[in-house]
Amino acid sequence: MDKQTALIDATFGSRVAEEELEGLRSYFVETEHWRKLFNGDIDIVYGPKGAGKSALYSLLVGERERLRLGRRTVFIAAENPRGTPAFRDLASDPPTSEEQFKGLWKIYFLTLLANYFRHHLETTHTTNAIATEVIDVLTKNDLLAANLTLIGRLNAALHYIRNRLPSLEASYTDPGTGAVLSGKITLSEPTTEQRNKGFISTDDLLEKLNRGFQQTAITVWLILDRLDVAFLEAEQLEKNALRSLFRVYLDMSVYSQIAIKIFLRDDIWRRISSDGFREASHITRSLTLSWNSQSLLNLIVRRLAHNESVCAFYGMKREDVLANVDLQKKFFYRVFPEKIDIGPKQPSTLDWMLSRVADGSKRYAPREMIHLLSVSRDEQLKSYEVGGGQPIGEALFDRSAIRAALPEVSKARYEQTLCAENPQLKTYLDKMAGEKTQHTPHTLEKLWQCSTETASAIAERLVEAGFFEKRGAKDSPTYWVPFLYRPALSLVQGSA
16 A cells, blocks of 8 residues: 555544544543543533534533443433524523523423433333423423424523513413413422412422432433534623523532533633622532643544554554554654754654644644644645655655645634634734734734724733733733734734
8 A cells, every 4th residue: 555545545534523423432532531521520621612522522412321330321412513503593582681591591401301201201111200290390381392403492491481481470461362371380489379379490390300310210411512602792691691501500410310511612611700700619520621742642643543544554553553652652753754844943743733733822722633634634635636746754744735734724713713703803803914923012003003002902802812822021012923823814924
């Protein structure tokens, strides 16, 4: 087998975890983070965009259910892993108060839990009086129609909150039919007299379902990801929705059989808690995903060794490569050239690649590294197609192919992540095109045509977004653009 054939038959997977669930299982290594999450010790997973939150989420949801620590655990996605987010439509007409938002989360979770329990009873031909009572209450209040999508279940919960939520004093008349619709599910605790009239709180229903799951020896995890997409371009709504979600998470942490698992970007967490969130100190079952050079080397090697054609070309077995750290590094430098840029002071290829996928916070993300690998493969194959020579030695990649891959990676990161998630900053970002890579508040003032104070404030927001790396003294900072964003804006090395 020659180099070209080995590359043609190779793939490095998708940079988006939701698009490669089957591949993920074969690449995946059970890290300490995964073990803590899977054992139930972790509820909240923070991390920057592309750090692997969705990979963990996809692996959990893909399991559906599993025996975990000798007990049956069911994983239920509470947000669509792909396509339109269930919560996307809330931006046009959100709940009017935090109490309503908490109620929306609880009723929505109730319908997901009860819908699963109903399916469980039907398929196992068993009975459970407590669960059946909850299912009947939700059904009578038009909250448990069959065969609804997540968006349908959320809309049913939202309709109840807006139109049928009882005041405990009056019922609701449907303006279309004239029918009196008296909702019986309340957000607060009803009095004894109100209970006698059939009112029941969301907390009572959740507690009953928890007992029902206890009797069947089932634990249910409600798993939420893609919350950054769900509330895109609606910062205040995002803050209200997520702060309410974390309060509901704390309320529901008392249940032994029901758990909420949240995957959230760490910058969003900082944003919603920055102006005071006293419940934050109680959210302790969390971890933050991070990557270093060793873990990213392991990721690259795993993606390489996943290809039979690559292993065959080098006469190596996948298990042997992955079993030894030293072998992984040797394997990497058999596949890639020693350096990308020639010179005694130039970094090694691995360090070069790491510096090109790091943002202004100096954090690496697997997403960009996988993208760089995939585009490097495409560039190398393009070189063969036009009669380009073989890479030096036994390497599969020529340094020019890796260098040529960076602009596409940069463009995707700039447009699909940085600008897409910070639309309010895009005007300032676009004005950076063709400029130098290092600036001060005064050069930015001229570039953006604003006051020094405004330029500093915008620059700080770009630091938070990872576009700038802040350097220098506190009273005279400089703002440096990392390699990741330079090709996308055709930036010129040097100080403005």
